[in-house]
Amino acid sequence: MDIERGVPVAKLTTIGTGGPAKALARPRTAGELSEALRYAREEALQVLVVGLGSNVLAADDGVDALVLRLEGELAGVEVRDDALAAGGGATNAVCLHRARDAGLGGLEFACAIPGTAGGGVFMNAGAYGHDCSDVIARALVVSAEGKQWRTAEELGLEYRRSALLPGEVVAQVEFRLEARAPDEIKATVADLVARRKDTQPTNKRTFGSVFKNPPGGLGAGRTLELCGLKGHRIGGALISPKHANFIENAGGATSADCVALMVEARRRARDQLGVELEREVVFAGLPELPPLT
Numbered sequence: 001m002d003i004e005r006g007v008p009v010a011k012l013t014t015i016g017t018g019g020p021a022k023a024l025a026r027p028r029t030a031g032e033l034s035e036a037l038r039y040a041r042e043e044a045l046q047v048l049v050v051g052l053g054s055n056v057l058a059a060d061d062g063v064d065a066l067v068l069r070l071e072g073e074l075a076g077v078e079v080r081d082d083a084l085a086a087g088g089g090a091t092n093a094v095c096l097h098r099a100r101d102a103g104l105g106g107l108e109f110a111c112a113i114p115g116t117a118g119g120g121v122f123m124n125a126g127a128y129g130h131d132c133s134d135v136i137a138r139a140l141v142v143s144a145e146g147k148q149w150r151t152a153e154e155l156g157l158e159y160r161r162s163a164l165l166p167g168e169v170v171a172q173v174e175f176r177l178e179a180r181a182p183d184e185i186k187a188t189v190a191d192l193v194a195r196r197k198d199t200q201p202t203n204k205r206t207f208g209s210v211f212k213n214p215p216g217g218l219g220a221g222r223t224l225e226l227c228g229l230k231g232h233r234i235g236g237a238l239i240s241p242k243h244a245n246f247i248e249n250a251g252g253a254t255s256a257d258c259v260a261l262m263v264e265a266r267r268r269a270r271d272q273l274g275v276e277l278e279r280e281v282v283f284a285g286l287p288e289l290p291p292l293t
């Protein structure tokens, strides 16, 4: 398996920012994944799996890690009775299409989440009242120490988080689905996609939600909108005029621009509304946001 050097993480993320990865490997089989993890251990490199990079913000001066992109068999999808077995690198779109063709429902909520099965487990991705914890039967977690099947409960899935540790890679996911007519699935998906288009930027470079929704019912987007942040711009990064919990790359944005917007957004939410927002986007090679003083 090849190890690539200096590939810009910007090429691997939906926001399109981020400097070079120290090393990049694209394992296609379980054997190659184990080989890559052994390499990282020998070289004392941290491991960063990137799915579609749809919730990752990486440092402009690069990421000192072995970045892994799961491809080939590790991105395949297979239907087995009422279950769908997906490689960790399989996209939600492919999983959903395969499930629909097999008359299996349950994954519809993921239609507008541009990620992979593995990224969905790590983030416990969700939308419209459902998340991955509703449909995951178990996942195969591989690390330099070995591999282990974990149930949804053992994965520690909570709101936009899991208990997976650095260096643990979701190589396969088994979804437990229910019989549903393909036409019904199609209709639900069309409805959800239309709702998404009405409320969120769908044709811009973003990394999805910037902050988690705070407890109390007022979403992060509405909080930031009330703070007058829609359309606020720093450098090439813009708080979406459509939904204030999205940052758009409006042209030439850097990760530093995005972080500066996040710092300003948190400060205003706390000062103006007394709301403390918690980051949802995953930082790679970036320091934590400064504490609110």
Ligand SMILES: Cc1cc2nc3c(=O)[nH]c(=O)nc-3n(C[C@H](O)[C@H](O)[C@H](O)COP(=O)(O)OP(=O)(O)OC[C@H]3O[C@@H](n4cnc5c(N)ncnc54)[C@H](O)[C@@H]3O)c2cc1C
Binding pocket: 014, 048, 049, 050, 051, 052, 053, 054, 055, 056, 070, 088, 089, 112, 113, 114, 115, 116, 117, 118, 119, 120, 121, 122, 123, 124, 125, 126, 127, 164, 168, 169, 170, 171, 201, 202, 206, 207, 208, 209, 282
């Ligand atoms: C336009 C847009 C809309 C979005 N809407 C939603 C939404 O409605 N709901 C929602 O929850 N999210 C949403 N997101 C965010 C994002 O799509 C989800 O968090 C998604 O699950 C991330 O998947 P990914 O494969 O791209 O992971 P990445 O963004 O590549 O990675 C995210 C984290 O998961 C880890 N990871 C990725 N793959 C693996 C693996 N195989 N094993 C272990 N760890 C792994 C990464 O290391 C990283 O820590 C949206 C993003 C965009 C750009």
